[in-house]
Amino acid sequence: MTHRIAIPGASLVEHESISVEGDEAHHAKRVMRLDVGDAVEVLDGAGGIASCRILKCEKLGKREGWRMEVVPERVRRVPPITPHVEVLSEPPKGNDLVRMIDQLSQLGVARWSPLACARSEVEPRAHKLDRIRRTAVEASKQCGRAWALEIGERIAFEDALRAEPGTRVVVCHQNGGAYRSTSAERVRLLVGPVGDLTEQELQAAQAANAEIATFGPLTMRIDTACCAASAVTLASL
Amino acid sequence: MTHRIAIPGASLVEHESISVEGDEAHHAKRVMRLDVGDAVEVLDGAGGIASCRILKCEKLGKREGWRMEVVPERVRRVPPITPHVEVLSEPPKGNDLVRMIDQLSQLGVARWSPLACARSEVEPRAHKLDRIRRTAVEASKQCGRAWALEIGERIAFEDALRAEPGTRVVVCHQNGGAYRSTSAERVRLLVGPVGDLTEQELQAAQAANAEIATFGPLTMRIDTACCAASAVTLASL
Numbered sequence: 001m002t003h004r005i006a007i008p009g010a011s012l013v014e015h016e017s018i019s020v021e022g023d024e025a026h027h028a029k030r031v032m033r034l035d036v037g038d039a040v041e042v043l044d045g046a047g048g049i050a051s052c053r054i055l056k057c058e059k060l061g062k063r064e065g066w067r068m069e070v071v072p073e074r075v076r077r078v079p080p081i082t083p084h085v086e087v088l089s090e091p092p093k094g095n096d097l098v099r100m101i102d103q104l105s106q107l108g109v110a111r112w113s114p115l116a117c118a119r120s121e122v123e124p125r126a127h128k129l130d131r132i133r134r135t136a137v138e139a140s141k142q143c144g145r146a147w148a149l150e151i152g153e154r155i156a157f158e159d160a161l162r163a164e165p166g167t168r169v170v171v172c173h174q175n176g177g178a179y180r181s182t183s184a185e186r187v188r189l190l191v192g193p194v195g196d197l198t199e200q201e202l203q204a205a206q207a208a209n210a211e212i213a214t215f216g217p218l219t220m221r222i223d224t225a226c227c228a229a230s231a232v233t234l235a236s237l
Numbered sequence: 238m239t240h241r242i243a244i245p246g247a248s249l250v251e252h253e254s255i256s257v258e259g260d261e262a263h264h265a266k267r268v269m270r271l272d273v274g275d276a277v278e279v280l281d282g283a284g285g286i287a288s289c290r291i292l293k294c295e296k297l298g299k300r301e302g303w304r305m306e307v308v309p310e311r312v313r314r315v316p317p318i319t320p321h322v323e324v325l326s327e328p329p330k331g332n333d334l335v336r337m338i339d340q341l342s343q344l345g346v347a348r349w350s351p352l353a354c355a356r357s358e359v360e361p362r363a364h365k366l367d368r369i370r371r372t373a374v375e376a377s378k379q380c381g382r383a384w385a386l387e388i389g390e391r392i393a394f395e396d397a398l399r400a401e402p403g404t405r406v407v408v409c410h411q412n413g414g415a416y417r418s419t420s421a422e423r424v425r426l427l428v429g430p431v432g433d434l435t436e437q438e439l440q441a442a443q444a445a446n447a448e449i450a451t452f453g454p455l456t457m458r459i460d461t462a463c464c465a466a467s468a469v470t471l472a473s474l
Contacts, residue, residue, distance in 0.1 A: 081454050106457040143455040215472055217318050218380040220343040231465035232472045235452055
Protein backbone atom coordinates (compact mmCIF):
# COMPACT_ATOMS: atom_id res chain seq x y z
CA MET A 1 0.00 0.00 0.00
CA THR A 2 1.26 3.45 -0.87
CA HIS A 3 2.12 5.55 2.19
CA ARG A 4 -0.60 8.12 2.92
CA ILE A 5 -0.06 11.68 4.08
CA ALA A 6 -2.94 13.76 5.45
CA ILE A 7 -2.88 17.51 4.90
CA PRO A 8 -6.34 18.80 5.85
CA GLY A 9 -7.40 21.56 3.49
CA ALA A 10 -4.44 21.10 1.12
CA SER A 11 -4.92 22.33 -2.42
CA LEU A 12 -4.41 19.35 -4.72
CA VAL A 13 -3.62 20.31 -8.32
CA GLU A 14 -1.82 18.07 -10.78
CA HIS A 15 1.84 19.00 -11.21
CA GLU A 16 1.69 21.75 -8.56
CA SER A 17 4.02 20.72 -5.78
CA ILE A 18 2.87 20.46 -2.15
CA SER A 19 5.00 21.13 0.89
CA VAL A 20 4.97 18.48 3.63
CA GLU A 21 6.39 19.41 7.03
CA GLY A 22 6.17 18.49 10.72
CA ASP A 23 5.13 15.03 11.87
CA GLU A 24 4.03 13.91 8.41
CA ALA A 25 7.43 14.68 6.88
CA HIS A 26 9.27 13.14 9.83
CA HIS A 27 7.19 9.98 9.68
CA ALA A 28 7.57 9.58 5.91
CA LYS A 29 11.34 10.13 6.01
CA ARG A 30 12.46 8.55 9.28
CA VAL A 31 9.88 5.84 9.95
CA MET A 32 8.80 4.83 6.44
CA ARG A 33 12.29 5.65 5.04
CA LEU A 34 10.86 7.28 1.92
CA ASP A 35 12.95 9.56 -0.22
CA VAL A 36 13.09 11.43 -3.54
CA GLY A 37 11.34 9.49 -6.29
CA ASP A 38 9.13 7.41 -3.98
CA ALA A 39 5.35 7.41 -4.35
CA VAL A 40 3.02 8.80 -1.66
CA GLU A 41 -0.69 9.59 -1.52
CA VAL A 42 -1.83 12.94 -0.16
CA LEU A 43 -5.35 13.20 1.32
CA ASP A 44 -6.94 16.64 1.78
CA GLY A 45 -9.67 15.24 4.06
CA ALA A 46 -12.38 16.66 1.80
CA GLY A 47 -12.61 14.07 -0.96
CA GLY A 48 -9.30 14.74 -2.71
CA ILE A 49 -6.68 12.00 -3.13
CA ALA A 50 -3.46 12.85 -4.96
CA SER A 51 -1.02 10.19 -6.18
CA CYS A 52 2.32 11.94 -5.78
CA ARG A 53 6.08 11.53 -6.17
CA ILE A 54 8.58 12.96 -3.74
CA LEU A 55 10.50 15.67 -5.57
CA LYS A 56 12.67 17.00 -2.78
CA CYS A 57 13.51 16.01 0.77
CA GLU A 58 15.55 18.27 3.04
CA LYS A 59 16.39 18.70 6.69
CA LEU A 60 15.46 22.20 7.85
CA GLY A 61 17.21 21.93 11.21
CA LYS A 62 17.23 19.96 14.42
CA ARG A 63 14.13 21.64 15.77
CA GLU A 64 12.25 22.15 12.51
CA GLY A 65 12.86 18.61 11.28
CA TRP A 66 12.24 17.48 7.73
CA ARG A 67 10.47 19.03 4.79
CA MET A 68 9.36 17.31 1.60
CA GLU A 69 8.12 18.60 -1.68
CA VAL A 70 5.73 16.19 -3.34
CA VAL A 71 4.16 16.54 -6.79
CA PRO A 72 0.66 15.24 -7.60
CA GLU A 73 0.74 13.15 -10.78
CA ARG A 74 -2.95 12.37 -10.61
CA VAL A 75 -5.74 13.85 -8.49
CA ARG A 76 -8.99 12.00 -7.83
CA ARG A 77 -12.16 13.40 -6.24
CA VAL A 78 -14.14 10.84 -4.25
CA PRO A 79 -17.79 11.46 -3.26
CA PRO A 80 -18.68 11.22 0.45
CA ILE A 81 -19.95 7.92 1.83
CA THR A 82 -23.75 7.52 1.72
CA PRO A 83 -25.82 7.68 3.79
CA HIS A 84 -24.25 10.61 5.64
CA VAL A 85 -24.23 9.21 9.18
CA GLU A 86 -23.81 11.60 12.05
CA VAL A 87 -23.38 10.32 15.60
CA LEU A 88 -24.06 12.41 18.70
CA SER A 89 -23.29 11.05 22.14
CA GLU A 90 -21.96 11.84 25.54
CA PRO A 91 -18.18 11.46 25.21
CA PRO A 92 -17.05 8.11 26.67
CA LYS A 93 -14.57 8.62 29.47
CA GLY A 94 -10.80 8.69 29.11
CA ASN A 95 -9.17 6.91 26.21
CA ASP A 96 -12.44 5.30 25.16
CA LEU A 97 -13.35 8.49 23.30
CA VAL A 98 -10.19 8.36 21.18
CA ARG A 99 -10.76 4.71 20.41
CA MET A 100 -14.39 5.31 19.53
CA ILE A 101 -13.49 8.07 17.07
CA ASP A 102 -11.01 5.68 15.47
CA GLN A 103 -13.68 2.99 15.13
CA LEU A 104 -16.34 5.39 13.84
CA SER A 105 -13.83 6.56 11.21
CA GLN A 106 -13.28 3.02 10.02
CA LEU A 107 -17.03 2.38 9.93
CA GLY A 108 -17.60 5.33 7.58
CA VAL A 109 -19.35 7.76 9.93
CA ALA A 110 -19.27 11.34 8.62
CA ARG A 111 -19.38 13.31 11.84
CA TRP A 112 -19.41 12.96 15.63
CA SER A 113 -20.45 15.64 18.11
CA PRO A 114 -20.72 15.70 21.90
CA LEU A 115 -24.34 15.52 23.06
CA ALA A 116 -25.55 17.34 26.17
CA CYS A 117 -28.39 15.49 27.90
CA ALA A 118 -30.14 16.15 31.22
CA ARG A 119 -28.07 13.42 32.90
CA SER A 120 -24.81 14.03 31.04
CA GLU A 121 -21.75 13.94 33.23
CA VAL A 122 -18.87 14.51 30.86
CA GLU A 123 -18.20 17.71 28.99
CA PRO A 124 -15.16 17.30 26.75
CA ARG A 125 -12.34 19.80 27.20
CA ALA A 126 -11.02 21.72 24.21
CA HIS A 127 -7.68 19.89 24.21
CA LYS A 128 -9.53 16.58 24.11
CA LEU A 129 -11.48 17.69 21.03
CA ASP A 130 -8.21 18.74 19.40
CA ARG A 131 -6.77 15.34 20.16
CA ILE A 132 -9.69 13.46 18.60
CA ARG A 133 -9.53 15.67 15.51
CA ARG A 134 -6.00 14.35 15.07
CA THR A 135 -7.26 10.81 15.72
CA ALA A 136 -9.82 11.26 12.95
CA VAL A 137 -7.12 12.41 10.51
CA GLU A 138 -4.84 9.49 11.43
CA ALA A 139 -7.71 7.02 11.05
CA SER A 140 -8.45 8.43 7.58
CA LYS A 141 -4.96 7.54 6.46
CA GLN A 142 -5.21 4.01 7.79
CA CYS A 143 -8.56 3.13 6.31
CA GLY A 144 -8.21 5.26 3.18
CA ARG A 145 -11.06 7.67 3.85
CA ALA A 146 -11.09 10.51 1.36
CA TRP A 147 -13.29 12.49 3.76
CA ALA A 148 -12.05 12.80 7.32
CA LEU A 149 -14.58 12.30 10.11
CA GLU A 150 -15.63 15.73 11.36
CA ILE A 151 -15.77 16.63 15.02
CA GLY A 152 -18.67 18.95 15.74
CA GLU A 153 -19.58 21.29 18.58
CA ARG A 154 -21.50 20.22 21.67
CA ILE A 155 -25.24 20.33 21.15
CA ALA A 156 -28.20 19.99 23.53
CA PHE A 157 -30.44 16.92 23.11
CA GLU A 158 -33.57 18.94 22.29
CA ASP A 159 -31.70 20.96 19.65
CA ALA A 160 -30.23 17.78 18.17
CA LEU A 161 -33.76 16.50 17.51
CA ARG A 162 -34.23 19.31 15.00
CA ALA A 163 -32.10 18.34 12.00
CA GLU A 164 -32.08 19.73 8.50
CA PRO A 165 -34.84 18.49 6.14
CA GLY A 166 -34.24 15.03 4.65
CA THR A 167 -32.46 13.85 7.79
CA ARG A 168 -33.75 10.86 9.68
CA VAL A 169 -33.22 11.29 13.41
CA VAL A 170 -32.82 8.06 15.37
CA VAL A 171 -32.63 7.89 19.16
CA CYS A 172 -30.79 4.74 20.24
CA HIS A 173 -32.53 3.38 23.30
CA GLN A 174 -32.83 -0.01 24.97
CA ASN A 175 -36.63 0.14 24.89
CA GLY A 176 -36.88 1.10 21.22
CA GLY A 177 -38.06 -1.01 18.29
CA ALA A 178 -35.90 -2.71 15.67
CA TYR A 179 -34.14 -0.23 13.39
CA ARG A 180 -36.01 0.22 10.09
CA SER A 181 -33.73 0.73 7.10
CA THR A 182 -34.12 4.01 5.30
CA SER A 183 -33.53 5.62 1.96
CA ALA A 184 -32.78 8.95 3.66
CA GLU A 185 -29.47 10.42 2.58
CA ARG A 186 -28.71 11.68 6.06
CA VAL A 187 -29.11 9.79 9.32
CA ARG A 188 -28.48 11.35 12.73
CA LEU A 189 -27.97 8.90 15.58
CA LEU A 190 -28.43 10.11 19.16
CA VAL A 191 -26.95 7.97 21.93
CA GLY A 192 -27.92 8.89 25.49
CA PRO A 193 -25.70 9.19 28.56
CA VAL A 194 -24.65 6.49 31.03
CA GLY A 195 -27.49 7.51 33.34
CA ASP A 196 -30.01 7.09 30.47
CA LEU A 197 -32.29 9.64 28.82
CA THR A 198 -35.03 11.14 30.97
CA GLU A 199 -38.72 10.49 30.38
CA GLN A 200 -39.00 14.09 29.26
CA GLU A 201 -36.24 13.65 26.67
CA LEU A 202 -37.89 10.51 25.29
CA GLN A 203 -41.19 12.39 25.02
CA ALA A 204 -39.46 15.24 23.22
CA ALA A 205 -38.00 12.68 20.80
CA GLN A 206 -41.45 11.25 20.08
CA ALA A 207 -42.94 14.70 19.68
CA ALA A 208 -40.20 15.52 17.15
CA ASN A 209 -41.02 12.32 15.21
CA ALA A 210 -37.64 10.79 15.86
CA GLU A 211 -37.35 7.01 15.53
CA ILE A 212 -36.57 5.27 18.81
CA ALA A 213 -34.59 2.16 17.97
CA THR A 214 -32.52 -0.47 19.74
CA PHE A 215 -29.33 -1.85 18.20
CA GLY A 216 -28.68 -4.92 20.31
CA PRO A 217 -30.22 -7.22 22.89
CA LEU A 218 -28.09 -5.99 25.83
CA THR A 219 -27.15 -2.80 27.60
CA MET A 220 -24.11 -1.40 25.80
CA ARG A 221 -21.48 1.09 26.86
CA ILE A 222 -21.65 4.38 24.94
CA ASP A 223 -18.78 3.56 22.58
CA THR A 224 -20.17 0.13 21.73
CA ALA A 225 -23.66 1.54 21.21
CA CYS A 226 -22.32 4.24 18.85
CA CYS A 227 -20.39 1.65 16.82
CA ALA A 228 -23.27 -0.82 16.66
CA ALA A 229 -25.79 1.82 15.59
CA SER A 230 -23.39 3.17 12.96
CA ALA A 231 -22.57 -0.27 11.55
CA VAL A 232 -26.24 -1.19 11.27
CA THR A 233 -27.20 2.15 9.71
CA LEU A 234 -24.40 2.04 7.14
CA ALA A 235 -25.14 -1.61 6.26
CA SER A 236 -28.92 -1.08 5.93
CA LEU A 237 -29.15 0.33 2.45
CA MET B 238 -28.90 -1.64 39.80
CA THR B 239 -28.31 -4.65 42.02
CA HIS B 240 -24.65 -5.60 42.29
CA ARG B 241 -23.84 -8.65 40.14
CA ILE B 242 -21.52 -11.48 41.08
CA ALA B 243 -20.33 -13.98 38.47
CA ILE B 244 -19.64 -17.54 39.57
CA PRO B 245 -19.23 -19.57 36.36
CA GLY B 246 -20.77 -23.01 36.79
CA ALA B 247 -22.37 -22.22 40.17
CA SER B 248 -25.35 -24.33 41.15
CA LEU B 249 -28.28 -21.95 41.69
CA VAL B 250 -31.07 -23.44 43.81
CA GLU B 251 -33.60 -21.36 45.75
CA HIS B 252 -32.81 -21.20 49.49
CA GLU B 253 -29.53 -23.15 49.08
CA SER B 254 -26.72 -20.84 50.07
CA ILE B 255 -23.76 -20.13 47.78
CA SER B 256 -20.24 -19.38 48.92
CA VAL B 257 -18.57 -16.29 47.38
CA GLU B 258 -14.80 -15.93 47.80
CA GLY B 259 -11.76 -14.28 46.22
CA ASP B 260 -12.06 -11.14 44.08
CA GLU B 261 -15.85 -11.27 43.94
CA ALA B 262 -16.16 -11.28 47.73
CA HIS B 263 -13.49 -8.60 48.11
CA HIS B 264 -15.14 -6.35 45.51
CA ALA B 265 -18.64 -6.76 47.01
CA LYS B 266 -17.44 -6.07 50.55
CA ARG B 267 -14.66 -3.52 50.14
CA VAL B 268 -15.54 -1.63 46.95
CA MET B 269 -19.34 -1.87 46.88
CA ARG B 270 -19.51 -1.88 50.72
CA LEU B 271 -22.20 -4.54 50.78
CA ASP B 272 -22.94 -6.50 53.94
CA VAL B 273 -25.36 -8.92 55.58
CA GLY B 274 -28.94 -8.33 54.41
CA ASP B 275 -28.00 -6.56 51.16
CA ALA B 276 -29.26 -7.81 47.79
CA VAL B 277 -26.93 -9.20 45.11
CA GLU B 278 -27.47 -11.05 41.84
CA VAL B 279 -25.45 -14.18 41.11
CA LEU B 280 -24.88 -15.17 37.46
CA ASP B 281 -23.78 -18.73 36.65
CA GLY B 282 -22.78 -17.76 33.08
CA ALA B 283 -25.09 -20.43 31.64
CA GLY B 284 -28.49 -18.76 31.74
CA GLY B 285 -29.06 -18.74 35.48
CA ILE B 286 -29.66 -15.51 37.42
CA ALA B 287 -30.29 -15.72 41.15
CA SER B 288 -31.63 -12.79 43.20
CA CYS B 289 -29.91 -13.27 46.54
CA ARG B 290 -29.48 -11.82 50.02
CA ILE B 291 -26.17 -11.78 51.84
CA LEU B 292 -26.54 -14.13 54.83
CA LYS B 293 -23.02 -14.03 56.19
CA CYS B 294 -19.86 -12.03 55.60
CA GLU B 295 -16.57 -12.96 57.25
CA LYS B 296 -12.89 -12.25 56.92
CA LEU B 297 -10.96 -15.48 56.49
CA GLY B 298 -7.54 -13.91 56.94
CA LYS B 299 -5.17 -11.37 55.47
CA ARG B 300 -4.17 -13.57 52.57
CA GLU B 301 -7.50 -15.36 52.03
CA GLY B 302 -9.56 -12.17 52.18
CA TRP B 303 -13.33 -12.16 52.49
CA ARG B 304 -15.98 -14.82 52.18
CA MET B 305 -19.71 -14.33 51.81
CA GLU B 306 -22.62 -16.67 52.04
CA VAL B 307 -25.50 -15.56 49.83
CA VAL B 308 -28.93 -17.18 49.60
CA PRO B 309 -30.95 -17.26 46.36
CA GLU B 310 -34.50 -16.03 46.99
CA ARG B 311 -35.50 -16.43 43.35
CA VAL B 312 -33.77 -18.17 40.43
CA ARG B 313 -34.54 -17.31 36.82
CA ARG B 314 -33.42 -19.21 33.71
CA VAL B 315 -32.88 -17.01 30.67
CA PRO B 316 -32.69 -18.49 27.15
CA PRO B 317 -29.56 -17.69 25.08
CA ILE B 318 -29.64 -14.73 22.69
CA THR B 319 -30.80 -15.56 19.16
CA PRO B 320 -29.35 -15.87 16.61
CA HIS B 321 -26.36 -17.66 18.13
CA VAL B 322 -23.54 -15.57 16.66
CA GLU B 323 -20.06 -16.97 16.67
CA VAL B 324 -17.10 -14.83 15.62
CA LEU B 325 -13.78 -16.28 14.48
CA SER B 326 -10.85 -13.98 13.76
CA GLU B 327 -7.16 -13.52 14.07
CA PRO B 328 -6.64 -12.06 17.56
CA PRO B 329 -6.07 -8.28 17.36
CA LYS B 330 -2.74 -7.33 18.84
CA GLY B 331 -2.12 -6.33 22.45
CA ASN B 332 -4.93 -4.82 24.45
CA ASP B 333 -7.20 -4.61 21.41
CA LEU B 334 -8.14 -8.25 21.92
CA VAL B 335 -9.35 -7.64 25.48
CA ARG B 336 -11.34 -4.65 24.36
CA MET B 337 -12.86 -6.52 21.45
CA ILE B 338 -14.02 -9.35 23.72
CA ASP B 339 -15.62 -6.74 25.96
CA GLN B 340 -17.42 -5.16 22.99
CA LEU B 341 -18.53 -8.49 21.52
CA SER B 342 -19.96 -9.41 24.94
CA GLN B 343 -22.02 -6.23 25.03
CA LEU B 344 -23.22 -6.85 21.47
CA GLY B 345 -24.60 -10.27 22.38
CA VAL B 346 -22.10 -12.51 20.57
CA ALA B 347 -22.19 -16.10 21.91
CA ARG B 348 -18.63 -17.20 21.19
CA TRP B 349 -15.28 -16.04 19.85
CA SER B 350 -12.43 -18.26 18.73
CA PRO B 351 -9.00 -17.51 17.28
CA LEU B 352 -8.88 -18.23 13.53
CA ALA B 353 -5.75 -19.57 11.82
CA CYS B 354 -5.44 -18.35 8.23
CA ALA B 355 -2.61 -18.75 5.72
CA ARG B 356 -1.41 -15.20 6.43
CA SER B 357 -2.12 -15.16 10.17
CA GLU B 358 0.61 -13.63 12.25
CA VAL B 359 -0.68 -13.80 15.79
CA GLU B 360 -1.24 -16.99 17.74
CA PRO B 361 -2.68 -16.17 21.16
CA ARG B 362 -0.79 -17.50 24.16
CA ALA B 363 -2.61 -19.53 26.79
CA HIS B 364 -2.35 -16.81 29.45
CA LYS B 365 -3.95 -14.35 27.02
CA LEU B 366 -6.89 -16.69 26.48
CA ASP B 367 -7.27 -17.01 30.24
CA ARG B 368 -7.27 -13.26 30.54
CA ILE B 369 -10.00 -12.78 27.94
CA ARG B 370 -12.12 -15.50 29.59
CA ARG B 371 -12.06 -13.28 32.67
CA THR B 372 -12.87 -10.25 30.50
CA ALA B 373 -15.91 -12.09 29.14
CA VAL B 374 -17.11 -12.87 32.67
CA GLU B 375 -16.62 -9.25 33.79
CA ALA B 376 -18.45 -7.96 30.72
CA SER B 377 -21.38 -10.29 31.49
CA LYS B 378 -21.83 -8.65 34.85
CA GLN B 379 -21.77 -5.17 33.38
CA CYS B 380 -24.24 -5.75 30.57
CA GLY B 381 -26.35 -8.31 32.43
CA ARG B 382 -25.69 -11.26 30.12
CA ALA B 383 -27.10 -14.46 31.57
CA TRP B 384 -24.82 -16.43 29.22
CA ALA B 385 -21.14 -15.50 29.27
CA LEU B 386 -19.36 -15.19 25.93
CA GLU B 387 -17.41 -18.40 25.37
CA ILE B 388 -13.80 -18.42 24.23
CA GLY B 389 -13.13 -21.32 21.88
CA GLU B 390 -10.03 -23.11 20.67
CA ARG B 391 -8.00 -21.99 17.67
CA ILE B 392 -9.37 -23.38 14.42
CA ALA B 393 -8.01 -23.44 10.86
CA PHE B 394 -9.90 -21.40 8.24
CA GLU B 395 -10.80 -24.42 6.09
CA ASP B 396 -12.13 -26.31 9.13
CA ALA B 397 -14.11 -23.26 10.23
CA LEU B 398 -15.98 -23.33 6.92
CA ARG B 399 -17.54 -26.64 7.93
CA ALA B 400 -20.06 -25.77 10.63
CA GLU B 401 -22.84 -27.84 12.10
CA PRO B 402 -26.08 -28.11 10.05
CA GLY B 403 -28.38 -25.10 10.29
CA THR B 404 -25.42 -22.71 10.64
CA ARG B 405 -24.93 -19.94 8.14
CA VAL B 406 -21.23 -19.31 7.52
CA VAL B 407 -20.33 -15.76 6.51
CA VAL B 408 -16.86 -14.68 5.43
CA CYS B 409 -16.38 -10.94 6.04
CA HIS B 410 -14.44 -9.52 3.13
CA GLN B 411 -14.04 -6.12 1.54
CA ASN B 412 -15.01 -7.46 -1.89
CA GLY B 413 -18.14 -9.27 -0.71
CA GLY B 414 -21.78 -8.35 -1.32
CA ALA B 415 -24.18 -6.72 1.13
CA TYR B 416 -25.07 -8.98 4.03
CA ARG B 417 -28.41 -10.73 3.51
CA SER B 418 -30.44 -11.19 6.67
CA THR B 419 -31.17 -14.76 7.62
CA SER B 420 -33.60 -16.81 9.67
CA ALA B 421 -30.81 -19.27 10.54
CA GLU B 422 -30.53 -19.83 14.27
CA ARG B 423 -26.75 -19.94 14.13
CA VAL B 424 -24.44 -17.58 12.28
CA ARG B 425 -20.67 -18.05 12.12
CA LEU B 426 -18.70 -14.96 11.09
CA LEU B 427 -15.15 -15.41 9.80
CA VAL B 428 -12.91 -12.32 9.75
CA GLY B 429 -9.59 -12.66 7.92
CA PRO B 430 -6.14 -11.55 9.05
CA VAL B 431 -4.44 -8.17 8.58
CA GLY B 432 -2.69 -9.48 5.46
CA ASP B 433 -6.08 -10.52 3.98
CA LEU B 434 -7.36 -13.96 3.02
CA THR B 435 -5.59 -15.71 0.14
CA GLU B 436 -7.25 -16.40 -3.20
CA GLN B 437 -7.23 -20.07 -2.25
CA GLU B 438 -9.06 -19.38 1.02
CA LEU B 439 -11.71 -17.31 -0.78
CA GLN B 440 -12.18 -20.15 -3.30
CA ALA B 441 -12.53 -22.66 -0.47
CA ALA B 442 -15.20 -20.39 1.07
CA GLN B 443 -17.13 -20.31 -2.19
CA ALA B 444 -16.81 -24.07 -2.63
CA ALA B 445 -18.20 -24.52 0.90
CA ASN B 446 -21.20 -22.27 0.01
CA ALA B 447 -20.23 -19.65 2.57
CA GLU B 448 -21.64 -16.17 2.06
CA ILE B 449 -18.98 -13.58 1.32
CA ALA B 450 -20.22 -10.26 2.69
CA THR B 451 -18.91 -6.80 3.43
CA PHE B 452 -19.98 -4.88 6.53
CA GLY B 453 -18.82 -1.38 5.74
CA PRO B 454 -17.56 0.87 2.95
CA LEU B 455 -13.96 1.09 4.26
CA THR B 456 -11.11 -1.16 5.27
CA MET B 457 -11.57 -1.92 8.96
CA ARG B 458 -9.19 -3.17 11.60
CA ILE B 459 -9.96 -6.69 12.83
CA ASP B 460 -11.67 -5.58 16.04
CA THR B 461 -13.86 -3.03 14.25
CA ALA B 462 -14.77 -5.55 11.54
CA CYS B 463 -15.76 -8.15 14.15
CA CYS B 464 -17.95 -5.64 15.99
CA ALA B 465 -19.58 -4.29 12.82
CA ALA B 466 -20.37 -7.75 11.46
CA SER B 467 -21.75 -8.87 14.83
CA ALA B 468 -23.91 -5.76 15.26
CA VAL B 469 -25.37 -6.11 11.77
CA THR B 470 -26.00 -9.84 12.16
CA LEU B 471 -27.70 -9.46 15.53
CA ALA B 472 -29.82 -6.54 14.28
CA SER B 473 -30.90 -8.28 11.06
CA LEU B 474 -33.69 -10.46 12.30
